[in-house]
Amino acid sequence: MNIQPQMARHGRERDVHHVEMRGVNKRFGEFTAIHDLDLSVGKGEFCALLGPSGCGKSTILRMIAGLEAVNSGSVFISGVNVTRMHPAKRHIAMVFQSYALYPHLTVRQNIAFSLSVAGASREVQAKRADEIAGLLQLGHLMDRKPAQLSGGQRQRVAIGRALVREPEVFLFDEPLSNLDAMLRVQMRIELAKLHKTLGATMIYVTHDQVEAMTLADRIVVLDRGVVAQVGAPLELYAKPANKFVASFIGAPTMNFLAITPTAYAGRAVTLAFDSASASASPGLTVQARNVPDASSPPTEIGIRPEHIAITNPSDRRAQISGTVQLVERLGNLTIVYLSTAAGQIVAEGSGELDVKVDENVGLVIDTARTHLFGTDGAAL
Template sequence: MSAEAAGNGSGAAPHVELRRVTKRYGPVTAISDLSLSVDKGSFTALLGPSGCGKSTLLRMIAGLEPITAGQCFIDNLDVTDVAPAQRRIAMVFQSYALYPHMTVRQNIAFSLSVAGQPRKVQNERAQEVARILQLEPYLDRRPAELSGGQRQRVAIGRALVRKPEVFLFDEPLSNLDAKLRVQMRLELAKLHADLGTTMIYVTHDQTEAMTLADRIVVLDRGTISQVGSPLELYNTPANKFVAAFIGSPAMNFFAIDIAATNGHTARVILPGGRPADIGVKSSGDARSAELGVRPEHLILVDPKDPGAALVGAIAIIEHLGNSTILYVDTPAGQLIVQGEGNLAAKSGQSVGLRLNESQAHLFGATGATL
């Protein structure tokens, strides 16, 4: 993706910028000719599956990984060959890596101690950071006396005490249980709102990216698939990879034939022979494609309803309380349908599925959105 395509879109100078960055490990290319700019004060998430290059990208920004080709700029300064300690960044890792023999106060102030700051300054800054992160009651405890969430807050405090230009987070919540992850997401969102510091956050968890970030960079095999706000990625995915990765339950895909195109609409023939009109940017001369539709955009109707795009039988039901997930066997394959929590349905029941055509997407042979 070009630098312009992955730009910040604001017209202002980016706070962090990568220009045509490549990272190779011997014959393996982890990052390929990637350009990206990050706005000052933004919360940007690097999202993608394991092995896509997101942590490598973060470590190159931090200076922990040398760049094979390309340049890295922070606040308009070329830091490509600058040591990590001189980049005015702070990084929070997946592992808390706290010193077990030190108190919370000492762990938070450790970098100031190494830098030779006076004890008074260390205590004042540790106290200030503890207040921001609600750690004041625990300042004299040791890590073994803290919960997982409290330890992660201490790790964040250790980074915060340095007053960095940029915060880098490498999957900091993945070691926490589900309830603590939700709590820490809220605390990180509040921290960003209070500080207004530029934050770049690596995660494979789309929920974290969607709830925390104002801008998400979706990575696939060392390249950028799409950059946008959470809702832009959800509602207008650039390709099948983004469409499949964003959203839970995942988007349904099945093959269709394109009968005709008219302006920005394509008439498609669904499995079973029913036609549907789907909005397109440009389908060109395509005669076949894949239709993508999210589970909440398939509506259960009577199988004899004339508006039913597909007819099938319910195979599996998942009652989640706030919603019900159905797996329905149809001529298009097994499709996932998301309905209300009190939805009355039985396994084996014959149902019709009405398609919300305005919310459906077409993907061509290369996976790009038509």
């Protein structure tokens, strides 16, 4: 049988997907960490794996790197099946959360480590290390040991060590979570610039939605080893596929209120809040994404805090009223915690809102931007 042409054809077919996982399962003893995962990352794409701790995002990255064996399924990089390939041969580089710099080596030796293992001459090692150092502004630190560097500098060395290998795919495992808030923002910008300069494929694991939203072209949200949704950052924000994604993306978290639909008209759904008496709830009409199926009615409505405006209780536009319990003033925006007949609600307004604790206010819900969820949590 002639395998060669077939392989070539498959190679071309998968070139679109630079990194691809097919039906991947990973178990640790009895615990299934990753369940039947299909994932593809395009060439030059910045893809973020986002999820709470324990959702399996790091495991996925480690399986792509080859540090963790796959129980079943396959991993492809540039169309080549690398499922059983040694990590060093996968043309990947990884930046660890703890940086994992070799403590006994200088910055120069750390950056040139892979070249030294591969048997490159000292001149080549020094030359390449200096090139990388120039790119990352590490020139003045080359003879220091990692212990003599600050967190941000160590991070740059770790990236330098990845760069020197000229990998096809960069893997980042929560690279910024050991840095303080200010440095994190700065390094985030540097990473974005680096991605623009190199145009390389990057896969980035994080539990920080802000990092994922700002850096990624595409975000994969993971929930307990299963992909909850894949999409562009704003797509996840505007059209979460389920309650998990809706609650994970956006801060403060989306408000979820139990409802019962009372009438349907095309995509429009009129509903009543479960916890409010009929008199307190005048009935709210919102748009569902698809024409609702009466057999699986929506049971919850999700409203982002920034889509609730605070107004006078006498304002006719107000669909519901509430009592202010707590006000958080951040200068550029104000977060208001309210107690309403429909339940606890968090509202957010830009600038400084003129509200006081215990004040009675009216709430205007932007009905075009609400989300309806069924009993299984799927968006309707």
